[in-house]
Amino acid sequence: MKKIKKILVANRGEIALRIFKTCKEMGIATVALYIEEEKKSLYVKKADEKRSLGEGNLRQSFLNSKKIIEIAKETGADAIHPGYGFLSENAAFSEAVEGAGLIFIGPTKDSIKMMGDKKGSKEHMLKLGIPVIPGFHGDDQNPEMLKKEASKIGLPLLIKASAGGGGKGMRIVEKMEDFDLGLEGAKREAMNSFGDDRMLLERYLTSPRHIEVQMMSDTHGNHFHFFERECSIQRRHQKIVEESPSPALNSDQRKKITDTAVKITSAMNYRGAGTIEFIYDTDGSFYFLEMNTRLQVEHPVTEMVTGFDLVKLQIEVAEGEKLHFSQKDITQRGHAIEVRVCAEDPENEFLPSIGKLKYLGDPTSSHVRFESALSEGDDITINFDPMLAKVVAFGINRIEATERLIKALETCGFLGLTTNSEYLQQILKTEGFKKGDTYTHFVKSHKSEIDSKKIKATKNNLALILGLSQLSLKKSTSKKEQASAASHSWNNLTGFRLY
Amino acid sequence: MKEIIVDKNIISGNILSSLDLISVEHDKENFQFKIKSCDHFESYREYELEGIKGKVVVTSTNEGHEYLIEGHRFVSKNIKNVKSANSLHSDDQVLSPMPGKIIKIMVKPGDKIKKGDALLVLEAMKMEHTLKSPRDAEVLKVNGKVGEMVQGEVELVFLDKTKK
Known part of the structure; x- marks a missing residue:
């Protein structure tokens, strides 16, 4: 067992800040890495030491494993925390860190490798008796054979081009007699779009949910789960709303899915924090999707309902400590919901937006976590990840958590930047969300309801804006022309347009 | 988003006794409200409009102003800026x-x-x-x-x- 005294965080922004907070509490010194553009970012200021990765591209610099390990050695850090993204799921990096005599705060390279191979990991799950989405991914493309496979898989069925993307070369088959026609059409479309008409078959889920289980294992054979998170509401396969507990599960279903997850981490003798993602069908059946061998973006949701500090547990496990609690000590209490605020414009095809953050209200309270490394005056450039902040609210029940989250988003403002904040608020206000009818196609099927264009200035808002604009115009005039400041009319107003 | 173009032809009004008391006429209706600047935040003001008290955040941008009112972000752009941007858009x-x-x-x-x-x-x-x-x-x-x-x-x- 080795006590960790100094941790280098091979990451930036909110997650670096998040890890520093726990380190500080545990009396562990911290090293921040940064690129020159972010030299003055809040997360850099909050570390005990800071080291530059130089100029330029964020991704390239934070992917430079050799340099990162060098800096760790120079600063005398004894462990590296990779956060999420960047090198967090890079088996070669974890191997190199350990090879340099440092502690990698994460799983072994073998676990990372195994789960990094999406096809291989599914085959491994099948061997363990864990359900994966029934399907056929073989090379034999004989139509008769495909049809036979299709009837084995069951209906409804998805025929999908292997080379596919963007919905091209795809057919949903609801009755077996439609199979031949569907296959022909999909092949033709795929040939035209990708020049490749190989098809794969998969069971089609009409209303799937994304439910994942938070895991933590020590190196003494303890494999715990920290219950589920539901992250069904996604846009372009990016999660935007995450919550715990899932409104879809009853206690039997919850037990089934968490037991399955524990079976997986036990079988692979996993180490540290991980998340097992499942696709959950309306009939209660669920299928293994993938495992993320790191801390997730949405981990605060779990921390709020269980009361555990997952980063602290990660560090204790990395030190070789035995986790001194049992599964029944981990309980879900109340409800927590997280949203991801991004610099993007929902009214303009979600194009990334850039600018200077002019005002940021702090929504933090005893029930709201605001996870962000932004400060007023920061420039958001195209080198950044579009995620500006995570806002997480706790409530004694789902309704209270939702109300607190909406209030928190209203407080933030994010003036100076176009964000998806109003879009997120609209999602939280839909009847569908309130009822817990959250499926992966949520934003598509509720498109008209969550249209943030609906937000209009009320008469009073408008009057207020007009007045204030006038006030500031008048003020700026009066600075220049003291004498004419007494002018009481605003007929010289140039006019403005309100969005 | 519905655009509301505001220029001197459709608004008129007077600033009454002091900078803090504003009267706005819009759509033939008259609004009177008080504005109080808060010292701790340059951008932060309290207002009273038709008996209702509230808070508003105002910041200036290169193109105009941005406001946070009742949780919503509003953007006003000086009409000069809007015009120059529009002239760029061509087929x-x-x-x-x-x-x-x-x-x-x-x-x-x-x-x-x-x-x-x-x-x-x-x-x-x-x-x-x-x-x-x-x-x-x-x-x-x-x-x-x-x-x-x-x-x-x-x-x-x-x-x-x-x-x-």
């Missing part, structure tokens, strides 16, 4: 909608393209955005090459002049 050029890196170019001068055809792909903040043709046209010129960084509102693809 004959395709502009970069944001700063970004060109990662793919699908057309070359002389290509006959249809409305909606993909022209080039820009990447910013880890996301790709495909620029599409606004109409049927012939490509006259393409500015920039793969790997190049471009600013926002830059002409990237020039199309043949619209026949009028």
Whole structure:
């Protein structure tokens, strides 16, 4: 067992800040890495030491494993925390860190490798008796054979081009007699779009949910789960709303899915924090999707309902400590919901937006976590990840958590930047969300309801804006022309347009 | 988003006794409210409008102002800025909608393209955005090459002049 005294965080922004907070509490010194553009970012200021990765591209610099390990050695850090993204799921990096005599705060390279191979990991799950989405991914493309496979898989069925993307070369088959026609059409479309008409078959889920289980294992054979998170509401396969507990599960279903997850981490003798993602069908059946061998973006949701500090547990496990609690000590209490605020414009095809953050209200309270490394005056450039902040609210029940989250988003403002904040608020206000009818196609099927264009200035808002604009115009005039400041009319107003 | 164009022709009003008391006439209605600046925040003001008290955050931007009122963000742009931006938009050029890196170019001068055809792909903040043709046209010129960084509102693809 080795006590960790100094941790280098091979990451930036909110997650670096998040890890520093726990380190500080545990009396562990911290090293921040940064690129020159972010030299003055809040997360850099909050570390005990800071080291530059130089100029330029964020991704390239934070992917430079050799340099990162060098800096760790120079600063005398004894462990590296990779956060999420960047090198967090890079088996070669974890191997190199350990090879340099440092502690990698994460799983072994073998676990990372195994789960990094999406096809291989599914085959491994099948061997363990864990359900994966029934399907056929073989090379034999004989139509008769495909049809036979299709009837084995069951209906409804998805025929999908292997080379596919963007919905091209795809057919949903609801009755077996439609199979031949569907296959022909999909092949033709795929040939035209990708020049490749190989098809794969998969069971089609009409209303799937994304439910994942938070895991933590020590190196003494303890494999715990920290219950589920539901992250069904996604846009372009990016999660935007995450919550715990899932409104879809009853206690039997919850037990089934968490037991399955524990079976997986036990079988692979996993180490540290991980998340097992499942696709959950309306009939209660669920299928293994993938495992993320790191801390997730949405981990605060779990921390709020269980009361555990997952980063602290990660560090204790990395030190070789035995986790001194049992599964029944981990309980879900109340409800927590997280949203991801991004610099993007929902009214303009979600194009990334850039600018200077002019005002940021702090929504933090005893029930709201605001996870962000932004400060007023920061420039958001195209080198950044579009995620500006995570806002997480706790409530004694789902309704209270939702109300607190909406209030928190209203407080933030994010003036100076176009964000998806109003879009997120609209999602939280839909009847569908309130009822817990959250499926992966949520934003598509509720498109008209969550249209943030609906937000209009009320008469009073408008009057207020007009007045204030006038006030500031008048003020700026009066600075220049003291004498004419007494002018009481605003007929010289140039006019403005309100969005 | 519904645009509300406000200029001197449709609003009128007077600033009454002091800077703190404002009267606005809009859509033939008169609003009177008090504004109080709070010392701890330059951008933060309290107001009283029709007996209701509230808070508003105002910040100035390059183009105008932004407001946070009742949890909503409002943006007002000086009409000068709006006009200059609009004059750039023409059917004959395709502009970069944001700063970004060109990662793919699908057309070359002389290509006959249809409305909606993909022209080039820009990447910013880890996301790709495909620029599409606004109409049927012939490509006259393409500015920039793969790997190049471009600013926002830059002409990237020039199309043949619209026949009028």
